[in-house]
Amino acid sequence: MTTPTARLVEEGVSIWLDDLSRQRIMTGNLADLVVTRNISGVTTNPTIFAGALSQGESYLTQVGALAADGADVDRAIFEITTDDVRAAADVLRPVFDATNGVDGRVSIEVSPDLAHDTDATIAEAHKLWERVDRPNVLIKIPATKAGLPAITEVIGVGISVNVTLIFSLERYGEVIDAYLAGVEKAQAAGVDISGIQSVASFFVSRVDSEVDKRLGGSDAAADLKGKAGIANARLAYELFEQKFADERARSLVTAGATVQRPLWASTGVKDPAYPDTMYVTELVAPGTVNTMPEKTLDATFDHGDVTGDTVTGNYADAHAVFDRLADAGIDFADVTQLLEDEGVDKFIVSWHELQDTVRTALDEAPR
Template sequence: MGSPLQQLSDAGVSVWLDDISRQQLRSGGLAALVAERGVVGVTSNPTIFAKALSEGDAYDSQLRDLAVRGVSVEEAVRSVTAYDIRWGADVLRPVYEASGGVDGRVSLEVDPRLARDTERTLAEARALWWLVDRPNLMIKIPATVEGLPAITAALAEGISVNVTLIFSLERYRAVMEAFLAGLEQAREAGRDLSSIHSVASFFVSRVDTEVDARLAKIGTEEAVALRGKTALANARLAYAAYEEVFSGERWAALAAAGARPQRPLWASTGVKDPELPDTLYVTELVAPGTVNTMPRATLEAVADHARITGDTVRGSYEAARAHLDAVEAVGVNLADVVEKLEAEGVDKFVTSWEELLERVSQQLAAHS
């Protein structure tokens, strides 16, 4: 039957790694994961880069040169992160070519401080697309209300987009609308739709973390029995929405013009509750045409002991709706949950971005 990771691939799930670092690239670690673990994509975020800069001396040479040149801290951060992303894209280029551009993707996020500013988000997306200059790049844009028009505009210009920080079904539908609108504008401009790719990163574990805390606070037997299941129900209904939108006439017209669907990507799949199985958000979200981006620990756990039992999403929609209804019925306001999670998600990445700026500032000073 092959390894669990191979079984995932056979079931239509693309395995992406939620991690990147200069040390990993320099040592050949990423290339090994591609060859030995079937990793076919990489995602990054400000937290990942802040951690990478704090470990070892892999960045010293480049930072020394940047210090000598007297560049600003923000320019140095962009130079450092773009270097890693460009290198990662080159490692994954054979996967990109073999998959016809579907996989082999590496994602780089816009400055999270711009999450509520449409115009500046779009301007930064353009700048990063130019800076990295690799066809298998994806620019990560948050699915805030202000981010949606930037997503449409970027896609219309031919920029491939990883839409991040999606928590709610309502916002996910708005993201798919932004995607369709962007491709329609690209088609009108005469662009090659087959070269424009997108994924929609639907966050998983954070939903359970927040909902389960509220269920525990309610404390009734009925409430406690609902713990550990909301994130899966939410994600499964997102896939139902995906199936609905990408089987409609509007999508059919774009597909006929060469467009590729915007795949659902399960993000935040590391299990945070030690009482839950450490592979839960992988084994229970198996469906064709999806991506699961895993932290290294989750990837290794899946490789070691996950049991892949085939499609665990389709056929579960009625039970998923019933679960969300039950959560609401015991007193958890899911609209409030996802609103809080989006705000916290933006804030956490801003904090990580500021930590990254401070770390680079200190290292530039040390080398000047």
């Protein structure tokens, strides 16, 4: 019998796990999820690494060696996280080969402290790419104003990128333009553009959390709750189709470039009143990625109702949701700007927590 996760893959959705730890790699769990849950990629962020390091004894030997070598906190984080990403990339290399480089990808993020510094973001993206040294790594760069030119520059030298923290359609359009400009730059420099992959991570559940809070408790508002995130993502896919159908994009694809796939991020349901697979089953469309926390992955595998494409036939409904939100007084531009600012701030907090975790581990390591 076909499982719901297998059905997602049949519909053109790549399933990526939003989690990574050395324990998951060493025990064979990650490799097992490729087989049993149709996982074809992994995403990471500072929160994930902080959790892994605070709970995993599998890091003790490396932490001890780094402490004995006099490593500071930032060097230790760099060594530990790139080792995990490299190992995960090796686990997923067969998927990478089988999909001609489309999937089998592992993402690692530049420091969130650099989110508003273009040059520093570019420099760290190079450093991470060179250190991991695997063709199936993606460097995560946030879609801030400072991140946009960094995306172009990094892609322009042939580095594959996962653009993260996208909330608004306007910013998403700018991200696609930054990607296309990067491919054009790479093409002009003689880089093999067929080897460049990129995904654009469009966040979903956080949109509902903020909009629902603003809607309040009226009957009209109640009917709109839980609608904004999915509608926003569906309109993002509409924009994706439009942008990659224009002459600029088509000429690059004809020359060997790949499209920058939409990736649905933040797909764990935060309101227990909503179905736990809502941000999976309502966002099924060909050529997309859904990166799921393990809880969402398990729920999807267990009882996800995958009925086919639930995006492209629903553009009119999605536009109608936004008309109604505007009538209800929701300033969506303010919502998405707030979410971008909060997203960067939350990752910075997580990064500092990761630094604290590693600092404690280094201090307590036997020398």
